[in-house]
Amino acid sequence: MKIAVAGTGYVGLSNSILLAQHNEVWAVDVLPDKVEAVNARRSPIVDREIEDYLAHRDLNLRATTDAAAAYTGAEFIIISTPTNYDEEKNYFDTSSVEAVLTLAKQYAPEATVVIKSTIPVGYTCRVRERFDNPRILFSPEFLREGHALYDNLYPSRIVVGVPQDDPVMEERAHRFAALLQEGAIKQDIPTLFPGLTEAEAIKLFANTYLALRVAYFNELDTYAQVRGLDTRSIIDGVCLDPRIRDSYNNPSFGYGGYCLPKDSKQLLANYRDVPQNLIKAIVDSNATRKDFIAEQVLRRHPGTVGVYRLTMKAGSDNFRQSSIQDVMKRILAEGVPVLIYEPTLKEDTFRGCRVVRDLADFKACCDVILANRASADLADVPEKVYTRDLYSRD
Incomplete structure (x- = not known):
């Protein structure tokens, strides 16, 4: 055929x-x-x-x-x-x-x-x-x-x-x-x-639920950081409940990628004449999380911030709609220079920021290094790394 x-x-x-x-x-x-x-x-x-x-x-x-x-x-x-x-x-x-x-x-x-x-x-x-x-x-x-x-x-x-x-x-x-x-x-x-329309709804509701999971555990992490609590011990205890389990529970800088941002926003648009509170809260929560991450970094008063990888997750070359880019924009808006380490980029600049291809040079030049997902590449500079990755997985 x-x-x-x-x-x-x-x-x-x-x-x-x-x-x-x-x-x-x-x-x-x-x-x-x-x-x-x-x-x-x-x-x-x-x-x-x-x-x-x-x-x-x-x-x-x-x-x-x-x-x-x-x-x-x-x-x-x-x-x-x-x-x-x-x-x-x-x-x-x-x-x-x-x-x-x-x-x-x-x-x-x-x-x-x-x-x-x-x-x-x-x-x-x-x-x-x-x-x-x-x-x-x-x-x-x-x-x-x-x-x-x-x-x-x-x-x-x-x-x-x-x-x-x-x-x-x-x-x-x-x-x-x-x-x-x-x-x-x-x-x-x-x-x-x-039905055709039900099949379309299945896709948008499935991805918006995954966005909800990400947003929920990110807000849990925000609360723990503000209150000085151990995020991981809370998540571990919550996720032992068999009704909750441990998928999509690893804190991040926000959900991003090909599907979750656009699908959740499209579903919200489809609700324009239907009563709702939760769907809008999911979309708003993601923006709030990125604001919070940027504020945490800026509180360190860095001279230069490094962005380690634009990609959303390990084992991927996609950085479309990646959450770290939105955090980067917020930091740039405050006048703080940003350097980028992203091996998949061929250009010398990305959105006005210099791309550094030598990892050692990148680490030496940055006061704070943003990493949405932790990496062994940064093991020698733990004092510089800001990540919310607790489980070293996507």
Whole structure:
């Protein structure tokens, strides 16, 4: 079966590899460098399983910038293009999804299109009408950065939204779910077929709950710091409750990354005519946490602040929407110089700050070093490091 996948980020590339084990897969991207890397069997993103499968597995996978070649003859077209949140419009920028829908209608009008990009609640039903295309489904992703393929090989669940009273699309939804199950290693995967809009809501509510977990334990940590208490002993005691457990409980500078900031804000926007208090509090809490972290650093009266890694977590090369950048902005606004150590950056400056590539030089030049996640790289300068990472894990 020929399958086309639009986008080669975490979602698109992990799905391409998963499905290319048993199908002919064409991965489409607008960036020639990413296409070249995939065809050379090099991962354009940091992900251990993606790197391993590209290098060592027999995959029927081809990457291209040629949409016509990829989409023509495809039975399924998966859309996994980025949908960034627009702060002014309070809405995801879904233009990349609509661009692919236009191409799919042009080159493969009979194909089943599966949207995997994160979208607002109600979006799929609207574009089915707008594009006069009943062959559009929505299937949310539940992936971690740096573990995207692993989370497709061992998924917590598979969700495929199905339009009501449409047996043809119900059959195609089950067929698509079977393709995902076929590529996975895990057996007996919980598989759900809710309505299209319910499937969209599942994604936003799931990620907003994870944001809530992060915000909760960050506020616990803020309280402990202000009151002079031992944060870890409190968290350890709280999380021994089997109803709470210890996921998403490691304090940080705030939640960030590809999904949690934009998904929580989009869900809040979807509540515009629905009573709520908690969803707004989650979004506001994250901003308050970053303010608090910046204040704690500034209280040390540093001459220069170092930012150790812009990335959100260990084992990832993504620093889009990373919380440390917002802390950095607050420190810069107070006139304190900031240096950055980020090996993945090719530029000599980032947002007006000098990038230092020599780690020893970086440590010597900084009075305080911000590290969202602790690292052995900084073990020789513990007196300079400011981190809230208590468990040395993400």
